[in-house]
Amino acid sequence: MRLILKIILGLTAAxxxxxxxxxxxxxxxxxxxxxxxxxxxxxxxxxxxxxxLLRGRDLSFNIExxxxxxxxxxxxxxxxxxxxxxxxxxxxxxxxxxxQGPEIITVPDVRGYAYQEAELQLExxxxxxxxxxxxxxxxxxxxxxxxxxxxxxxxxxxxxxxxLVISSGPxxxxxxxxxxxxxxxxARRVLQKVHLKMGQIGWEWDPKDPPGTIxxxxxxxxxxxxxxxxxxxxxxxxxxxNNLPFTQTYITIHLPDFKGEKExxxxxxxxxxxxxxxxGRHNGGQEIRLLVSGFGNTSIVVMLGKKILSSAxx
Numbered sequence: 001m002r003l004i005l006k007i008i009l010g011l012t013a014a015x016x017x018x019x020x021x022x023x024x025x026x027x028x029x030x031x032x033x034x035x036x037x038x039x040x041x042x043x044x045x046x047x048x049x050x051x052x053l054l055r056g057r058d059l060s061f062n063i064e065x066x067x068x069x070x071x072x073x074x075x076x077x078x079x080x081x082x083x084x085x086x087x088x089x090x091x092x093x094x095x096x097x098x099x100q101g102p103e104i105i106t107v108p109d110v111r112g113y114a115y116q117e118a119e120l121q122l123e124x125x126x127x128x129x130x131x132x133x134x135x136x137x138x139x140x141x142x143x144x145x146x147x148x149x150x151x152x153x154x155x156x157x158x159x160x161x162x163x164l165v166i167s168s169g170p171x172x173x174x175x176x177x178x179x180x181x182x183x184x185x186x187a188r189r190v191l192q193k194v195h196l197k198m199g200q201i202g203w204e205w206d207p208k209d210p211p212g213t214i215x216x217x218x219x220x221x222x223x224x225x226x227x228x229x230x231x232x233x234x235x236x237x238x239x240x241x242n243n244l245p246f247t248q249t250y251i252t253i254h255l256p257d258f259k260g261e262k263e264x265x266x267x268x269x270x271x272x273x274x275x276x277x278x279x280g281r282h283n284g285g286q287e288i289r290l291l292v293s294g295f296g297n298t299s300i301v302v303m304l305g306k307k308i309l310s311s312a313x314x
Contacts, residue, residue: 037057037058037059037087039083039085039088041084042054042094042096044072045076045077046075047075050096059093060092060093061095061096062094063096064095064096066099067097067100068100068158073099073101076098077096077097077099080094080095081094102158103126103158104156105125105155105158105160107125107127107148107155108121108122109148110162111146115132115143115144118148127161127162128160129163130161130163132164132165133165133166134167135167136167136168136170136171136172137170137171138226141167142168142169143167144166144167145165145166146165149162149163170226171228172227173227174194174225175194175225176219176220176221176223176229177190177194178222179214179221180215183212183213184214184233184235184275185212187231187233191231196225196229197228197229198276199230199233200230200278202233202235203246205237206238206239207240209236209238211236211237212235214235214236215233215235216233218231219231237293245295248292248293249293249314250290252288252289253266253289255283258284261282261283262284262305263304266302268293269294269301271296271297277290277292277300298314299312299313
């Protein structure tokens with residue numbers, strides 16, 4: 001009797017196992033009960049992959065809509081209306097949502113607008129306003145946007161950050177000091193104290209005034225100029241010396257392309273001294289034309305930031 005019971009239990013287990021294996025095989029192959037099909041997982045599949053996967057299961061799909069996604073690559077399926085593993089009627093159409101990739105935004109030009117208006121325009125374009133900085137401007141009233149980064153027309157993803165430069169109003173005016181008759185070294189200190197800069201330096205033979213004496217200046221003394229303006233001067237080279245020739249010529253500096261502004265310095269070294277002939281900030285691709293002078297063997301070094309851009313001899 002026990003033997004018969006064991007045989008019956010063994011046959012029952014074999015039948016259950018066979019049914020389970022058959023169901024698993026059908027699920028794997030997408031075959032359900034007669035007239036039904038098992039829904040596969042379409043998430044992460046491309047449209048072509050989904051078509052091939054459904055073709056053997058007597059199912060089809062329809063793109064319900066395209067949506068922007070910063071996480072799912074363009075063309076991949078994000079969602080489906082039937083969960084994977086469900087049994088549905090043969091010929092059923094599965095609705096899917098497909099990624100359109102990250103939303104692409106063209107940066108608007110907000111220069112010339114008040115900060116509040118610029119902020120609204122950027123937010124309407126689904127961009128974020130980043131850190132802002134202030135600079136004086138002789139052309140824009142206080143609170144007006146005078147610069148932005150990235151520049152207008154560039155392509156960004158949604159919620160990218162745009163930084164703004166805001167005008168703090170016209171720069172304050174200062175009085176140009178009297179430099180004629182002073183020495184070159186002393187003039188640099190005088191200009192620095194009143195927040196002005198030394199501009200272009202020219203040299204002339206002058207038997208009356210010692211070498212290094214300033215003969216003329218532009219702008220003129222007591223003239224009102226903007227803070228950080230430059231003063232160009234002409235300096236005495238002293239009496240002409242046959243044994244130490246004096247050279248004076250114009251040079252043109254071609255700046256390479258780069259983003260933003262960088263500081264440019266021009267150092268001149270001759271047989272008597274070394275001096276800073278020029279200092280200023282420039283954008284990439286610009287040209288600088290400069291008059292340089294020196295006694296005897298004269299060399300010129302152009303610095304772009306902290307790196308040497310070029311060097312030459314007069």
